[in-house]
Amino acid sequence: MSTVQRKAFLKKDGFTQHKSNARGNTIIYSRKHSTEKFVRIVVDSGIDKNTNKICGQAKAKLVYINRENHWRVITKEVSSNTISSLVQSQSKMVSSVPQCKHCNAKKFTAKSGNVVCANACWTTWGNKKKTQKKKSQKTVEKKSQKTTQKSSQKKSARTYKKKSQKKSQEYYLHLKVGDLVTVENIAISSQKILQDYEGKILGMITKIDDDNNVTTLWTTNATDLLGLPKSNRINRDRVNSLLSWSRFKVMSRKVEWVIK
Ligand SMILES: [Zn+2]
Numbered sequence: 001m002s003t004v005q006r007k008a009f010l011k012k013d014g015f016t017q018h019k020s021n022a023r024g025n026t027i028i029y030s031r032k033h034s035t036e037k038f039v040r041i042v043v044d045s046g047i048d049k050n051t052n053k054i055c056g057q058a059k060a061k062l063v064y065i066n067r068e069n070h071w072r073v074i075t076k077e078v079s080s081n082t083i084s085s086l087v088q089s090q091s092k093m094v095s096s097v098p099q100c101k102h103c104n105a106k107k108f109t110a111k112s113g114n115v116v117c118a119n120a121c122w123t124t125w126g127n128k129k130k131t132q133k134k135k136s137q138k139t140v141e142k143k144s145q146k147t148t149q150k151s152s153q154k155k156s157a158r159t160y161k162k163k164s165q166k167k168s169q170e171y172y173l174h175l176k177v178g179d180l181v182t183v184e185n186i187a188i189s190s191q192k193i194l195q196d197y198e199g200k201i202l203g204m205i206t207k208i209d210d211d212n213n214v215t216t217l218w219t220t221n222a223t224d225l226l227g228l229p230k231s232n233r234i235n236r237d238r239v240n241s242l243l244s245w246s247r248f249k250v251m252s253r254k255v256e257w258v259i260k
Pocket of ligand 1 (some may be wrong): 100104
């Protein structure tokens with residue numbers, strides 16, 4: 001397949017081009033999985049973004065977008081010269097990805113080498129209140145999964161583009177490197193602050209990458225570091241399916257969460 005053929009297939013199949021590639025010079029594309037909510041197919045086109053020439057085989061993998069909007073790779077990346085069959089075979093791989101018994105999220109291989117829940121839901125165990133939260137989220141996810149399955153088969157992938165352009169999809173906090181932050185826990189139903197950790201948890205933002213993964217240097221006695229916020233951009237559906245939401249609160253300047 002030539003550059004033109006590869007690009008034409010990806011466009012026709014509903015893929016959108018990523019703005020950047022953090023790991024190389026090739027152009028990356030992705031689109032929603034046709035049946036699995038929160039799963040995307042990511043294709044490395046093998047086309048050099050500078051020369052627009054083919055510089056290698058195309059590669060594809062599946063990622064799961066977790067509660068905090070982080071992308072977790074859930075299948076082994078496979079390469080081929082034929083993108084169409086590559087996309088097809090990767091799509092089918094979703095059925096063999098292990099699933100979390102507790103929250104139904106897909107599992108992925110963590111840096112530790114362990115296969116774990118993409119939502120890291122174990123961090124919310126052992127608390128009655130949080131168990132309820134887990135249950136209610138499950139129901140919401142199940143319901144919405146059914147609707148997506150039905151509708152995504154009919155609608156073309158163009159819908160995804162439209163959806164992501166719609167500005168009421170996410171909560172966004174304009175974080176900057178160097179910001180001093182703490183954590184606040186908000187009740188979703190009343191929007192009231194349940195707990196403000198100012199004075200107990202202090203962090204400094206050290207990095208914000210293209211996928212909105214935020215790296216924070218935390219100074220805290222809290223042992224449960226996995227529960228600390230890691231993103232400045234969160235899907236509203238995801239937040240609405242929770243009882244409460246732990247998020248960054250900037251202390252060094254005036255900036256609020258906005259709807260984008
Ligand atoms: Zn889980």
